[in-house]
Amino acid sequence: MTMKVQVNPDICAGFGICTGIAPEIFELHDDGYAVVLVSEVAPADEDAMRRAESQCPARAISLSEDASVA
Template structure:
């Protein structure tokens, strides 16, 4: 499973970072970024929760 963050849609709420810190972090600009595009084994459920909880729908699974 791979994930991406649409930089144009992200507003820096940080929910994804709280739900799946292994994959997401807030960058220096205050917006979410993907630490590793390939979700580590065992983190898929948390990554999908981050996708579902993103208020801007800025995260997608590829």
């Protein structure tokens, strides 16, 4: 199972909480929203992704588990 993470740039308000939790996965774009740097989340980072998702004030982070990829 592979976890993917996405940020919706339309609702991200650039609080930067996600970049604080996982700076190797999120980066704040100059335009004030976060971008995701990886296409797949390493298993070791999955807990951090769940934390980022639940702590994002704008609820702009969405996680998905791709069951088709081993």
